Amino acid sequence: MSALAISSARQPGAGLRDLLAQMRESEPRFFALGLLLLIAMVPTAFAMSIDQRIFLDVNVWDKPLKFEFALAIYILTLTFFARWLAPELAGRRWYRVYSGTVVAAIVAEMVWIAGAAGMAIPSHFNETPLGVVIYGFMGASAVLLTSASAVYAVQIARNSQTGLSPVLRESFVLGLGLVLPLTLITAGTMSSMGGHWIGGSPSDAGGLALLGWARDGGDLRVAHFFATHSLHVIPVVGLLSAGLLGGDRMGPMRLSAALYVLLVTYAFVQALSGHPFLPMLG
Amino acid sequence: MDADTLFQIASTTVLAGWASLLISPFAPTISDRVAGIGVPALLSIAYAGLVMAFWSGAKGGFDSLDNVALLFQTPQILLAGWIHYLAFDLFVGAWIARTARQAGTGFWLVVPCLVLTFLFGPVGFFAFLSIRAVKAPASALATA
Numbered sequence: 412m413s414a415l416a417i418s419s420a421r422q423p424g425a426g427l428r429d430l431l432a433q434m435r436e437s438e439p440r441f442f443a444l445g446l447l448l449l450i451a452m453v454p455t456a457f458a459m460s461i462d463q464r465i466f467l468d469v470n471v472w473d474k475p476l477k478f479e480f481a482l483a484i485y486i487l488t489l490t491f492f493a494r495w496l497a498p499e500l501a502g503r504r505w506y507r508v509y510s511g512t513v514v515a516a517i518v519a520e521m522v523w524i525a526g527a528a529g530m531a532i533p534s535h536f537n538e539t540p541l542g543v544v545i546y547g548f549m550g551a552s553a554v555l556l557t558s559a560s561a562v563y564a565v566q567i568a569r570n571s572q573t574g575l576s577p578v579l580r581e582s583f584v585l586g587l588g589l590v591l592p593l594t595l596i597t598a599g600t601m602s603s604m605g606g607h608w609i610g611g612s613p614s615d616a617g618g619l620a621l622l623g624w625a626r627d628g629g630d631l632r633v634a635h636f637f638a639t640h641s642l643h644v645i646p647v648v649g650l651l652s653a654g655l656l657g658g659d660r661m662g663p664m665r666l667s668a669a670l671y672v673l674l675v676t677y678a679f680v681q682a683l684s685g686h687p688f689l690p691m692l693g
Numbered sequence: 694m695d696a697d698t699l700f701q702i703a704s705t706t707v708l709a710g711w712a713s714l715l716i717s718p719f720a721p722t723i724s725d726r727v728a729g730i731g732v733p734a735l736l737s738i739a740y741a742g743l744v745m746a747f748w749s750g751a752k753g754g755f756d757s758l759d760n761v762a763l764l765f766q767t768p769q770i771l772l773a774g775w776i777h778y779l780a781f782d783l784f785v786g787a788w789i790a791r792t793a794r795q796a797g798t799g800f801w802l803v804v805p806c807l808v809l810t811f812l813f814g815p816v817g818f819f820a821f822l823s824i825r826a827v828k829a830p831a832s833a834l835a836t837a
């Protein structure tokens with residue numbers, strides 16, 4: 412793994428090509444879906460450039476564009492970790508059914524979010540009778556698609572042939588494994604409260620650049636963001652720790668993971684009490 | 694970007710595709726990529742964006758001629774329909790040029806079909822099918 416990082420630093424072009432080929436080979440379904448989501452951003456961005464309609468004070472296509480990007484990053488990240496799953500897993504019937512269901516959940520989620528944008532109606536927190544039913548399905552498919560990271564964590568933890576150093580392997584397992592519980596708590600609260608804004612104005616205008624987080628009150632999306640990105644942050648810490656301190660020192664990585672959970676908790680409590688995250692960012 | 698500007702951009706772009714078909718005997722690969730993939734793909738993105746943005750606000754539908762007419766009273770949907778013509782006509786033009794090249798049909802026979810496809814889409818397509826049928830009846834029926 413650290414050898415891979417070093418060789419990609421030497422030959423950026425070839426390293427990236429090898430990396431993408433590896434990702435495609437390890438989990439072809441998720442890889443294809445990730446590319447399709449990125450491609451879908453092109454017509455969505457074009458629709459955004461010609462559509463004047465506004466929803467919650469930003470363009471109606473702002474949200475589908477963000478979801479396409481976020482879901483692509485998520486699913487492509489899983490293809491990166493897929494090489495450390497047990498090789499026989501890909502042939503197992505349950506895994507094929509499961510990964511197909513995850514793909515279907517992501518497609519369904521995206522179709523509804525884009526369709527709702529096209530009709531300029533809310534995709535989340537839609538309180539019409541049909542909207543409530545669809546919102547229930549969305550919740551289920553969101554949990555399902557998020558569970559893929561937990562399945563990966565369990566499978567990598569059970570695979571004794573990963574060839575990874577102990578610290579790296581545990582950082583992957585922790586990073587992937589924390590996504591589901593942390594996201595369930597943060598996003599689940601958001602969902603049960605009927606919105607993610609607390610205290611401030613319910614508008615996306617004037618939010619933090621790119622991310623849109625509220626600047627004048629609490630915003631539960633901050634904690635959701637950090638919760639979901641544990642599958643990036645903790646493995647990167649593991650990579651750094653393995654490179655700097657060797658593959659067997661677990662302490663610093665475990666401490667970092669614990670601090671990261673604290674950060675998510677902090678952002679969560681802060682939003683619940685109606686305060687914006689890092690208000691000095693403007 | 695308003696509908697009129699987009700109309701101009703789409704028309705100019707599609708002309709580049711047709712121009713590449715006219716030089717296809719000299720640059721077949723470029724012409725196949727530009728007229729057969731690149732320009733139709735760009736126009737398809739524009740079509741998709743227009744439908745995503747304006748379909749829900751338009752009246753009408755596909756089920757009767759009156760409803761189709763109603764659909765085209767929304768200028769952006771009319772533009773989408775026009776871009777649909779442009780994209781698919783060019784794609785058919787590229788198919789004609791490619792198929793004729795593979796069959797060894799003289800380019801002097803292809804040019805009138807391309808002109809007809811450019812102006813009256815299906816007429817050019819039918820003209821090319823007719824020429825193929827006369828030249829090699831069996832293969833035309835097998836792969837048309």
